[in-house]
Amino acid sequence: MTYKIDFERNRVKIQGIKKKFRVLGLHQIPENAEITNAYLIKKPTGYYLYVVCYLWKEEALKGIEEKQFSIPVGIDLGVKDQVSLTTGEKIRWYIPETKRLKRLQRTLARRKKGSKNYLKAKSLIQKEWEYVKNRREDVKNKVMSYLKRFSFIAFQDDSIKGWHEGLFGKQVQNTGIGGITARLRRLATLIPVEFVDRYEPTTQTCSKCGFRYKLELSQRIFECPRCGLRIDRDLNSAWNILKLGLEQLAQKNKALAYRLMSALPVDRGEVKPVEREASAPCFVPGVSSLVEAGSPSLQ
Numbered sequence: 472m473t474y475k476i477d478f479e480r481n482r483v484k485i486q487g488i489k490k491k492f493r494v495l496g497l498h499q500i501p502e503n504a505e506i507t508n509a510y511l512i513k514k515p516t517g518y519y520l521y522v523v524c525y526l527w528k529e530e531a532l533k534g535i536e537e538k539q540f541s542i543p544v545g546i547d548l549g550v551k552d553q554v555s556l557t558t559g560e561k562i563r564w565y566i567p568e569t570k571r572l573k574r575l576q577r578t579l580a581r582r583k584k585g586s587k588n589y590l591k592a593k594s595l596i597q598k599e600w601e602y603v604k605n606r607r608e609d610v611k612n613k614v615m616s617y618l619k620r621f622s623f624i625a626f627q628d629d630s631i632k633g634w635h636e637g638l639f640g641k642q643v644q645n646t647g648i649g650g651i652t653a654r655l656r657r658l659a660t661l662i663p664v665e666f667v668d669r670y671e672p673t674t675q676t677c678s679k680c681g682f683r684y685k686l687e688l689s690q691r692i693f694e695c696p697r698c699g700l701r702i703d704r705d706l707n708s709a710w711n712i713l714k715l716g717l718e719q720l721a722q723k724n725k726a727l728a729y730r731l732m733s734a735l736p737v738d739r740g741e742v743k744p745v746e747r748e749a750s751a752p753c754f755v756p757g758v759s760s761l762v763e764a765g766s767p768s769l770q
């Protein structure tokens with residue numbers, strides 16, 4: 472709780488420790504931040520100081536204002552394409568365990584447990600793990616800083632749970648998409664964010680006319696038998712998520728929701744809560760027999 476930071480000399484004084492620490496990366500602390508707490512953490516690669524600080528909202532959004540998009544965005548989270556946006560953009564990443572990590576793990580297996588060489592190999596593995604984790608975090612940071620530019624975000628909550636166990640376990644792990652929803656939630660302190668219920672059948676519903684049919688997992692294109700819409704499966708889902716998100720928002724802040732809707736492309740003019748209620752009553756959660764509880768990702 473008691474510490475002193477010397478920004479000029481890159482030194483930090485921490486209560487209870489006589490010597491000053493020489494630190495790297497003090498520039499990461501924003502200028503007008505109010506530091507509330509700091510933790511000294513030991514990681515395989517060394518000691519780290521985690522600094523928690525408060526920033527005024529305006530300050531936190533600084534620098535992204537000029538790049539700000541006026542449009543709202545719906546986000547579909549997936550295994551194949553991790554992030555699909557209503558803008559048609561897809562963000563994919565895959566950061567597997569490194570070859571070095573696998574090699575080190577084999578080495579460790581050959582060492583005698585508890586021996587000096589064993590401990591050495593173990594420490595190298597931990598360091599390598601940290602490196603892989605850092606790379607995954609880095610991608611997520613970059614994705615977040617891009618998403619931060621939209622005027623509104625809608626995503627489907629908890630859609631990643633269940634993937635971890637099932638078919639996609641390894642793949643989910645390797646992309647580290649897991650932390651994404653938590654981060655999206657945190658974005659809500661900066662920009663309006665709505666989470667759509669995980670049981671909403673966003674994959675199986677036509678984002679144009681509301682018609683529903685069960686899509687096979689292998690079907691990458693949603694083809695609506697009623698209105699003829701042909702659209703990428705994840706993109707269709709992202710549009711449904713955006714619609715639902717905007718409806719939720721409309722219940723809290725009608726003016727904002729309508730302003731955001733008017734910023735959408737003209738061919739998406741049908742995104743209006745009133746119409747959806749009239750044309751697609753089957754949206755009501757719990758009513759549909761198509762929704763398989765517990766496996767929303769397999770819709």
Ligand SMILES: [Zn+2]
Nearest residue numbers: 677680695698
């Ligand atoms: Zn349709």
